[in-house]
Amino acid sequence: MFRDAGLVAGKDLRIELRSRVTLQQVLPFAVLVLILFGVALDPDRGILTRASAGLFWVAVLFCALLAIQRAFTIEAADGGRDALRLSGLEPGGIFLGKAMAIAAQLTAVEALLAVGVVIMYGTEVTGVPLLVATCVAATAGMAAAGTLYGVLAAGLRVRETLLPILLLPVLSPVLIGATKAFEAALGGVAADGWPWCGLLLTFALLYLTFGTLAFGTLLEES
Amino acid sequence: MFRDAGLVAGKDLRIELRSRVTLQQVLPFAVLVLILFGVALDPDRGILTRASAGLFWVAVLFCALLAIQRAFTIEAADGGRDALRLSGLEPGGIFLGKAMAIAAQLTAVEALLAVGVVIMYGTEVTGVPLLVATCVAATAGMAAAGTLYGVLAAGLRVRETLLPILLLPVLSPVLIGATKAFEAALGGVAADGWPWCGLLLTFALLYLTFGTLAFGTLLEES
Amino acid sequence: MEPAVQLRGAVTLLGRFPALAGIDLDVAAGEIVLLRGPNGAGKTTLLRLCAGLLPVARGTATVLGHNLTDRRQARSLRRRVGLLGHATGLYDELTVSDNVRFWGRAAGASSEDIVGALAACGLDGRLADLAVLSLSAGQRRRTSLACLLARRPELWLLDEPHAGLDQDGRDLVDGLVHRAVQAGATVLMASHDLDRAEALADRVVTVVGGTTTAGAPGAGPTDAAPAAGTPAGGVALVP
Amino acid sequence: MEPAVQLRGAVTLLGRFPALAGIDLDVAAGEIVLLRGPNGAGKTTLLRLCAGLLPVARGTATVLGHNLTDRRQARSLRRRVGLLGHATGLYDELTVSDNVRFWGRAAGASSEDIVGALAACGLDGRLADLAVLSLSAGQRRRTSLACLLARRPELWLLDEPHAGLDQDGRDLVDGLVHRAVQAGATVLMASHDLDRAEALADRVVTVVGGTTTAGAPGAGPTDAAPAAGTPAGGVALVP
Amino acid sequence: MSAPRPTTGSPATRLLGGLSLAGLVLLLGYALWWSPADVVQKDSVRIMYVHVPTAIMAFTACGITTLASAMWLRRRSEGWWVLGGAAAEVGIVFTAACLVTGSIWGRPTWGTYWDWDPRITSTTLLFIMLVGYLALRRIDNESGNAAQRGMRAAIVGLLLFPNVMIVHYSVDWWRSLHQTATITRLDPSIEGTMLFTLMLGIAVFGLVFAWMLIHRFRVGWLEERVGATGLDAALLERRAEAGVAGGAR
Ligand code: HEM
Numbered sequence A, B: 001m002f003r004d005a006g007l008v009a010g011k012d013l014r015i016e017l018r019s020r021v022t023l024q025q026v027l028p029f030a031v032l033v034l035i036l037f038g039v040a041l042d043p044d045r046g047i048l049t050r051a052s053a054g055l056f057w058v059a060v061l062f063c064a065l066l067a068i069q070r071a072f073t074i075e076a077a078d079g080g081r082d083a084l085r086l087s088g089l090e091p092g093g094i095f096l097g098k099a100m101a102i103a104a105q106l107t108a109v110e111a112l113l114a115v116g117v118v119i120m121y122g123t124e125v126t127g128v129p130l131l132v133a134t135c136v137a138a139t140a141g142m143a144a145a146g147t148l149y150g151v152l153a154a155g156l157r158v159r160e161t162l163l164p165i166l167l168l169p170v171l172s173p174v175l176i177g178a179t180k181a182f183e184a185a186l187g188g189v190a191a192d193g194w195p196w197c198g199l200l201l202t203f204a205l206l207y208l209t210f211g212t213l214a215f216g217t218l219l220e221e222s
Numbered sequence C, D: 001m002e003p004a005v006q007l008r009g010a011v012t013l014l015g016r017f018p019a020l021a022g023i024d025l026d027v028a029a030g031e032i033v034l035l036r037g038p039n040g041a042g043k044t045t046l047l048r049l050c051a052g053l054l055p056v057a058r059g060t061a062t063v064l065g066h067n068l069t070d071r072r073q074a075r076s077l078r079r080r081v082g083l084l085g086h087a088t089g090l091y092d093e094l095t096v097s098d099n100v101r102f103w104g105r106a107a108g109a110s111s112e113d114i115v116g117a118l119a120a121c122g123l124d125g126r127l128a129d130l131a132v133l134s135l136s137a138g139q140r141r142r143t144s145l146a147c148l149l150a151r152r153p154e155l156w157l158l159d160e161p162h163a164g165l166d167q168d169g170r171d172l173v174d175g176l177v178h179r180a181v182q183a184g185a186t187v188l189m190a191s192h193d194l195d196r197a198e199a200l201a202d203r204v205v206t207v208v209g210g211t212t213t214a215g216a217p218g219a220g221p222t223d224a225a226p227a228a229g230t231p232a233g234g235v236a237l238v239p
Numbered sequence E: 001m002s003a004p005r006p007t008t009g010s011p012a013t014r015l016l017g018g019l020s021l022a023g024l025v026l027l028l029g030y031a032l033w034w035s036p037a038d039v040v041q042k043d044s045v046r047i048m049y050v051h052v053p054t055a056i057m058a059f060t061a062c063g064i065t066t067l068a069s070a071m072w073l074r075r076r077s078e079g080w081w082v083l084g085g086a087a088a089e090v091g092i093v094f095t096a097a098c099l100v101t102g103s104i105w106g107r108p109t110w111g112t113y114w115d116w117d118p119r120i121t122s123t124t125l126l127f128i129m130l131v132g133y134l135a136l137r138r139i140d141n142e143s144g145n146a147a148q149r150g151m152r153a154a155i156v157g158l159l160l161f162p163n164v165m166i167v168h169y170s171v172d173w174w175r176s177l178h179q180t181a182t183i184t185r186l187d188p189s190i191e192g193t194m195l196f197t198l199m200l201g202i203a204v205f206g207l208v209f210a211w212m213l214i215h216r217f218r219v220g221w222l223e224e225r226v227g228a229t230g231l232d233a234a235l236l237e238r239r240a241e242a243g244v245a246g247g248a249r
């Protein structure tokens, strides 16, 4: 299974290498979202600084949406789905592989956004361990859930529009948890944050296991 | 030219009728975005109410992105581009037609979002005429610019990711103007808002004329 | 009477690759010409060039009197030609009849033309109201054929017109082509289904390695050229 | 020796539409069977059913000993079959060799198999490092053929295997099919290119209106049935 | 590469390079020593001599890109196409420099690396527009060719400067409605050595800009030539397929 995962992840990353989508398009988009918030929420009110945790994660969420969409546009290309189902790859492997590829890209996005938030919204960084742990857990969760729902939307020609409304509600716990954890970390009372981080972790594990098991069935629904 | 525009707009709206994408996916997405903001920007701080104008327009912007992407996924479907170029339709007509269809959908989105903001963020509505005028101007501008950049991205297999970074910076003035106008209207000093509304209008006219003229050149390229 | 298509050493680049590396081709008005040649020879590219969809990098190309080296003329040519390509350009969500109606109207076809086209391609009845996405391969092909028919083009560019069609589908194509020619149209087609295609065509031109001449470039029209390395020679059949 | 494919009154729905309305089909191991029939008859659907990609709504279907009414068995069947369909399932951004390698590896093929498959389909040299999106129709076809070859399936399901290929492309297909059969594989193919296909096949089965029997469904195997409404009859050719 | 020598240099450009180097040294001298520290900002003001010029060059660059795109749309001549790309690439460097120096300057001045100052906001948006333009251009370079390529990129390039202007002014207007107290601008009428140093900086960075642009242009041009000279070879190779006709080779 892990061999298959590696195969799929490798394939996706090679495609990224050739098309440079994340590098040249998703990352700038991330910065753009930060600026849009800045423009929309009049900076002088200090909303930005106080709400930076929330805004950060909303931005991550939108970027994740983009990355996941991209990951399944690749597969949806003509007959890709049938091909995958016939491939002999273990569904679990496909799931893990794509999740891994997505997670890798999300990590890059988060790193950039973190820098952006610190610089643009003037947030002071405290409680780094909690922040990092939160990012890891949240990323895993988003990638897992995203892959799961991405494959549902893949192959449908309404992918771009369907995926968001499938995915966002599912990810809202991640949004809440991560925001809370970040606020705790930035507020300096990391203790309040860890339980949220735990929530994220369970969410991630839940979706990873469920996805690994259920992906086969999902590939069925063509 | 206007006959062609009608033809294209009619076709797009018929497709919407059959696939119900806007109705069943873009509109729910709009509501979702509002909720996400609600979740991310902890309501107690009263940020929501004060920033509702900005949040409204950010939400509109993301929905517009979705709608425009959809409008050109339709065309990008296999060989659609060649077909359009051979069709004998006037490029200007195609541009206006698609812009009209997009504008129609955006209007629906805005109506829903307006209700949502009032209900969820507890905003009181004042200065209706300015609000309406702003919506009209902003919608026209977004539709025009969106169609122009949408066709740029259409046919590329990186459409989903490229469109945002091409379009959003261009639309940032619309975001600013509309937000300002709304804040003025909701703040009760409509007078400050009208100049912004004027900015939006000029933006719209600019892109409408440019698009109508330049669209041919754009379609020509394959 | 002017030739419908006249190419002289035409070169077309796809990316940096010269998919067409010096094509010489003359097609008289009212003629049915078959392009044959191995995979990747450049047939599809040649057809798209003749539709005014690709620029001429070198040489000259005149189609229906439009000089394709001039972008404006190339653009005005497009509405006069009909291309049946690998890709269909149909809207999956719309029904067969909606598609034919839209593309027909776009080219200024009357309702009769449209209904007629649907009937001629055997798409009336159940299929007419079926969404394109649920069609079978051959039914899709028939639909795009109907779209082309409704446009009443003066120059028919058919890329493997028989592919995917069943027996009477193929007879149908032949019938439509003959009727079009009687109505004054010119037909340029590419096909691998040689038996049928050669029977249909007035003349066969072999395309190999982006040239109409096997080997040496730019050696004038090569309608009766030896079909290098292809089974049956590209002999000129005159019915 | 058990039959490779055994369908009894198999019914398959696409949406609400019974694309297969009672198919009876027996294919012995090592046999080459041709499906023929008008557009929309259900050939492609039948092939996808045999690949375990579609559920059996009614009747029974057994392929390579897997009972397709059981989802789990259907899924385990898939890796043993190879489908060459209308859609290619190739990654446009990747090169030809990358694609063949990925799909080959996925099915556990060795590097030799993969290189061999590329060479066998004439995809070594320039084409190997070309992105799929820049291929010609026939070259794409060859690429998916190479992918199928690299997987070494036991049951070959070929949907119009000759379509879009040039003359030696078609000879290539015939050669590969024969070699596969000698290696113990079974071949079920659908085609409109009857001359070639019938020459290749051991046996011809006619599919019309989603049934193997023209008209009344479920009337037993119909291998030598009169091919209702199709030009040349579905006669059984035994070489 | 078919260049005679593996360089894009020439006497002229070497002179230019030398000049800009000398200028940089001179500027360094003025910026760091001979110019006085500012009353308000103390020594941090010295960044201005880098920051402001880079900003101006960034805008010049995207102006050039727009001009080149327009000309390419009219003439379809390679030169303009290459120039547009070269200007955008150099421009993105200067924009980045402006952003970086700016935020470094912001630290001592505003006590923050970032402020929602109109120029900052619009500069960042400009940066992203350039990224988008270059991304699109890359795609066009792959999918297109000398004649058909670049329609997308050209249109985006054409709209680049107008958009930057619209964005710039709307952002400006947006912020100026209630100007923030945080920004204590030097009063523009800086005089004497400081003014001279600023002008010197602008001049020097102008030289550097020109130097980079020329080289980038030549590289692009050579690539084009390679494509063009490659064409004949490619044509022969392609025609040779006819000899070995048959397979998909
Ligand atoms: C549109 C591009 C920009 C231009 C044309 C520009 C121009 C200038 C000029 C002329 C000055 C000195 C004169 C004055 O203070 O009025 C200045 C000051 C300054 N700029 Fe910029 N700048 C630009 C972008 C930026 C950016 C992106 C940043 C930070 C990220 C930045 C940060 C600063 C700071 C901190 C100062 C000094 C503080 C002050 O004088 O108020 N600038 N800029």
Ligand SMILES: Nc1ncnc2c1ncn2[C@@H]1O[C@H](COP(=O)(O)OP(=O)(O)OP(=O)(O)O)[C@@H](O)[C@H]1O
Pocket (backbone or CB within 6 Å): C014, C015, C016, C017, C019, C037, C038, C039, C040, C041, C042, C043, C044, C045, C046, D130, D134, D135, D136, D137, D138, D139, D164
């Ligand atoms: N970007 C590219 N780089 C290299 N070669 C390319 C590129 N784009 C297209 N080609 C080549 O150009 C040729 C296109 O030929 P075309 O599609 O016209 O072939 P065809 O004659 O229609 O073949 P078929 O019979 O298979 O349809 C192919 O050989 C393809 O490999």
Ligand SMILES: Nc1ncnc2c1ncn2[C@@H]1O[C@H](COP(=O)(O)OP(=O)(O)OP(=O)(O)O)[C@@H](O)[C@H]1O
Pocket (backbone or CB within 6 Å): C130, C134, C135, C136, C137, C138, C139, C164, D014, D015, D016, D017, D018, D019, D037, D038, D039, D040, D041, D042, D043, D044, D045, D046
């Ligand atoms: N949702 C649907 N509603 C109605 N009919 C449908 C639907 N989906 C598929 N069909 C019909 O089912 C049939 C599918 O047949 P299939 O694609 O197997 O034909 P085929 O034998 O492969 O034809 P071809 O030779 O053209 O490839 C077609 O007649 C199609 O019209």
Ligand SMILES: [Mg+2]
Pocket (backbone or CB within 6 Å): C043, C044, C045, C086, C159, D136, D137, D138
């Ligand atoms: Mg072709």
Ligand SMILES: [Mg+2]
Pocket (backbone or CB within 6 Å): C136, C137, C138, D043, D044, D045, D086, D159
């Ligand atoms: Mg079929």
